[in-house]
Amino acid sequence: MTPDEVVGRLRSGMTLGIGGWGSRRKPMALVxxxxxxxxxxxxxxxxxGPDVGLLAAAGRIRRLVAAFTxxxxxxxxxxxxxxxxxGAFAMTELDEAMFMWGLHAAANRLPFLPVRAGxxxxxxxxxxxxxxxxxxxxDGETFVAVPALRMDAALVHLNRADxxxxxxxxxxxxxxxxxxxxxxxxxxxxxEQLVDRFDADTAPxxxxxxxxxxxxxxxxxxxxxxTSCAPDHARDEPFQKLYATTPWPAFAERFxxxxxxxxxxxxxxTWHEEQR
Amino acid sequence: MSVTRSEYCVVACAEAWRDDGEILAxxxxxxxxxxxxxxxxxxxxxxxLTDGEAMLVGLDGEAEGWLPYRRHLTxxxxxxxxxxxxxxxxxxxxxxxxSCIGDWSRPARQLLGVRGAPVNTLxxxxxxxxxxxxxxxxxxxxxxxxxxxxxxxxxxxxxxxHRIPRVVSDLGVFDFATPDRSMRLASLHPGVTVDQVRRATxxxxxxxxxxxxxxxxxxxxxxxxxxxxxxxxxxxxxVGVR
Numbered sequence: 174m175t176p177d178e179v180v181g182r183l184r185s186g187m188t189l190g191i192g193g194w195g196s197r198r199k200p201m202a203l204v205x206x207x208x209x210x211x212x213x214x215x216x217x218x219x220x221x222g223p224d225v226g227l228l229a230a231a232g233r234i235r236r237l238v239a240a241f242t243x244x245x246x247x248x249x250x251x252x253x254x255x256x257x258x259x260g261a262f263a264m265t266e267l268d269e270a271m272f273m274w275g276l277h278a279a280a281n282r283l284p285f286l287p288v289r290a291g292x293x294x295x296x297x298x299x300x301x302x303x304x305x306x307x308x309x310x311x312d313g314e315t316f317v318a319v320p321a322l323r324m325d326a327a328l329v330h331l332n333r334a335d336x337x338x339x340x341x342x343x344x345x346x347x348x349x350x351x352x353x354x355x356x357x358x359x360x361x362x363x364x365e366q367l368v369d370r371f372d373a374d375t376a377p378x379x380x381x382x383x384x385x386x387x388x389x390x391x392x393x394x395x396x397x398x399x400t401s402c403a404p405d406h407a408r409d410e411p412f413q414k415l416y417a418t419t420p421w422p423a424f425a426e427r428f429x430x431x432x433x434x435x436x437x438x439x440x441x442x443t444w445h446e447e448q449r
Numbered sequence: 450m451s452v453t454r455s456e457y458c459v460v461a462c463a464e465a466w467r468d469d470g471e472i473l474a475x476x477x478x479x480x481x482x483x484x485x486x487x488x489x490x491x492x493x494x495x496x497x498l499t500d501g502e503a504m505l506v507g508l509d510g511e512a513e514g515w516l517p518y519r520r521h522l523t524x525x526x527x528x529x530x531x532x533x534x535x536x537x538x539x540x541x542x543x544x545x546x547x548s549c550i551g552d553w554s555r556p557a558r559q560l561l562g563v564r565g566a567p568v569n570t571l572x573x574x575x576x577x578x579x580x581x582x583x584x585x586x587x588x589x590x591x592x593x594x595x596x597x598x599x600x601x602x603x604x605x606x607x608x609x610x611h612r613i614p615r616v617v618s619d620l621g622v623f624d625f626a627t628p629d630r631s632m633r634l635a636s637l638h639p640g641v642t643v644d645q646v647r648r649a650t651x652x653x654x655x656x657x658x659x660x661x662x663x664x665x666x667x668x669x670x671x672x673x674x675x676x677x678x679x680x681x682x683x684x685x686x687x688v689g690v691r
């Protein structure tokens with residue numbers, strides 16, 4: 174598939190999970206394809222990074238479900254901040270662990286899972302729909318019943334994948350991409366490199382995503398740009414800084430107004446050549 | 450050469466992990482990280498450290514274990530961790546905010562979001578490091594409770610594993626060793642006065658009659674800070690002179 178074919182399967186109003194973490198291994202080529210489409214009114218579930226920033230800047234988010242949004246080396250995501258400060262979308266702000274157990278609940282077809290997180294904090298205040306559950310055992314402890322974060326579609330980016338949808342991560346951290354795929358009705362994997370098959374000396378524990386939870390695969394070299402995708406490519410720090418400091422219309426015009434991912438990658442190469 | 454303010458801060462942060470044993474010392478900022486490393490190099494050798502990403506590392510930076518985010522969260526809820534977080538705001542009972550300033554529904558300033566502050570504070574000891582002590586940070590009420598303080602934990606019946614051992618700022622060390630668990634001035638960094646702390650705090654601190662000074666670093670600790678842990682002097686960029 175191509176990134177635009179993936180997005181062709183999505184619809185406005187969907188609940189969309191986006192893998193990776195902060196400014197790390199985000200399926201940015203798929204996010205850019207979303208920006209080229211007319212799809213909007215999305216509920217986005219993400220350990221937020223520039224994926225959230227781009228979609229927020231373009232006005233595509235109706236509700237964000239997140240514990241944070243950051244660019245890592247630049248702590249605060251400017252477009253996410255600006256969108257929140259102008260009240261551009263609704264938000265379900267959860268704790269990181271609540272978020273993870275919400276993914277687990279969805280992947281396991283459970284309505285909720287109990288967590289000892291959230292109680293006493295304003296996560297409970299700003300999400301009045303959250304309920305608690307009491308242990309039926311002797312301890313009688315009260316927990317937050319984190320509802321399942323079920324999604325219509327998940328987008329993740331991995332280092333390698335085969336055509337069937339088996340995906341491999343080669344960096345130090347899997348993040349939660351397997352859970353995103355299992356928590357979604359449909360899931361799309363973009364990868365740095367498509368392989369015919371994983372050979373015999375493949376470390377089995379690197380095969381993070383299994384084809385039973387994947388709907389489509391797309392090869393997008395440098396597809397996590399400008400986030401990191403170790404060991405294939407590091408975060409493009411100069412470009413991320415440009416993204417964070419350039420007014421949105423100018424950035425979008427120069428880098429996101431092309432017809433394809435190739436146009437974007439070419440625009441980035443041209444910019445880097447100008448910096449030399 | 451006399452001991453600088455930033456060096457007292459490193460020592461005061463290090464003391465947070467004294468007697469913690471074989472747990473993860475997690476820190477978010479330069480001075481608190483230097484404190485964790487000083488503790489491990491001197492009086493708390495069993496501490497675990499991370500490379501800030503997915504690996505557990507020794508003092509030489511060599512990996513000794515794997516700690517991706519999902520396992521890190523188990524370390525939090527399993528309790529084998531003592532984190533020193535930052536705070537955009539903190540109040541007298543230790544409620545902390547890193548989410549936003551102003552009304553949450555449409556904030557005047559959006560910050561990070563609650564991150565892991567709720568799960569941290571209910572599951573493992575959480576201390577705080579605040580490099581610039583001011584009434585804008587030490588506030589009567591935080592705008593959004595991200596890290597849970599003593600009063601809110603008690604109201605929610607969530608005190609089982611809740612503990613805030615200390616708050617370290619550039620002016621002193623603070624704890625909650627009071628009958629109602631409100632913040633107390635535990636020690637002043639040498640050169641700081643009680644009045645200075647009072648003026649920089651937006652609520653009434655509990656202040657005893659005879660506040661001690663933060664302890665002096667040993668000669669060996671000073672050598673470790675200056676020559677081994679922070680030879681480039683990053684600590685002085687985080688802690689300004691005032």
